[in-house]
Amino acid sequence: MKVDMERIKKVLGPKKQFIHGDHALCYGALLAGCTFYGGYPITPASEVFEMMARLMPKVGGVCIQMEDEIASMAAIIGASWAGAKSFTATSGPGFSLMQENFGYASMTETPVVIANVQRSGPSTGQPTLSAQGDMMQVRYGSHGDYEIIALAPNTIQETIEHTIKAFNLAEEYRTPVHVMIDGDIGHMREMVTIPHDIELVERKKPKVPPEEYVPFGPGLYGKKKVPEFAVFGTGYKTYVTGLTHNEHGFPATDDQEVHDKLVRRLCEKITDDREKLTDYETREMDDAEVALLSYGMASRSALGALNQARKEGKKVGYFRLKTVWPFPEKAIEELSRQVDKIVVVEMNLGQIYHKVREYSHCEVVLSGKIGGEHHSPNEILAEV
């Protein structure tokens, strides 16, 4: 479907608005050309659904309430195969239910975007409060070997921008991309300036005649490890299966070589570009002896701690992951050679902390906070 940017801008209204993170996800999706939302309401992500239900019909899109999160994920995969840029949003318990189909989307190389407005767990936990509880689940929650792209914005403006970026990356890599915010950002309002100059990426379509098309073969016009995507109903035939499949899409489940080649390619199409996908922000790092490493909402508290520490004359610096997955291994390694200590600030009992330790050569400690409140600057500085 052709994106009518003028219409989208008109639907979104004034350029400057005071909106919360859940609505920022919707604005980003619309600006990226999303025309399908399949979802199931869940606090604190329900406002995404409500807003998409209002917005989709205005841009000729479709918003559908499914019977649960499993079906929501299935619906957006189907919509993507029909050519739509598709989107869903959920929170902890719903995210758990989606895991099976995340794997299916990875295996079938389906571009989809999922927003997770995280809350605490395990199980239904604290529905109305905030946490960063799914940072490992997003990476490892489905079974088998796969890689994922996950972004973690920390302002409402960045939530719009990261959502647009997520759609672009999903199209470029033919993979699910996650926008990991949390209940606090989801329900927090800041002023945003709606971006009007946006570069959009569209999935590469086959140019060869249908009889020559190899749906899961090497990419011919773009990335070699990302095959062209033939939208259903355009004259090309694609057999789509979660089973191990050969380049023609047909199951070859007992062939070691086929499986090895397929799954390595699925992983490598993302990890080959690890450096290109790495995105982080630093502050006050030049003379820093201790680095506060964080992402998402926790990084706002880390900023408070940074300002306080600098006022007290402490040599503290700030390192914020904007892309959490694929993990920026090299950047963390370099950071750990620059400082004596890294304090990982996150709203869980240690998830990215373990990943940071894996690539660090210095002391790494955790400042983890749970229970729905964010860290106070003093709590973070107690670990410095």
Place this chain on the structure above:
Amino acid sequence: MRKNIRLCGSGGQGIMTAGEILGKAASVFHDFKAVQTQSYGPEARGGAARSEVIISDREIGYCGLTETQYMMVMSQSAFDKYNFDLTDDAVVVLDPDLVPYAEYEGAYKVPATRIAEEMGNKIVANIVMLGAFNAAADLVPQEALEEAVKDSVPSRFLDLNLNALREGVKCIRSGE
């Protein structure tokens, strides 16, 4: 300049709306930066509701309150729960009919619910409070606040809301 502001009461009173209007006034209709956060329980009505607004002339990093300089209160339980971090010179504006037992010297008492009822619609009590709160605490220019109200309420209730806002301002001005 960093103003740490808390608006609190119980669910359904329009605490979140008041916080949103204040933050919008500061950042969209004036040149401050603003962050509005909110927390509430699982109930649609009743239960503690809290909205925090930070207004600053610089980038806002930390989104929590380390202390509260300005507080608008619309229920006794909210006052009891949230007065712990008030600064010594905090500006507190409360509705005495809803917060009868507030022991806080110098608090502005604004019978917002009664005023709103007299105006014919109890639903705008939060806007009466907001008008009074801003007049007492001098948070954002009055014009910016009115613009934010216009931008936030359905047009058929616009006059009611603007009048409510001005009644709140009057309440503070007449007491001075």
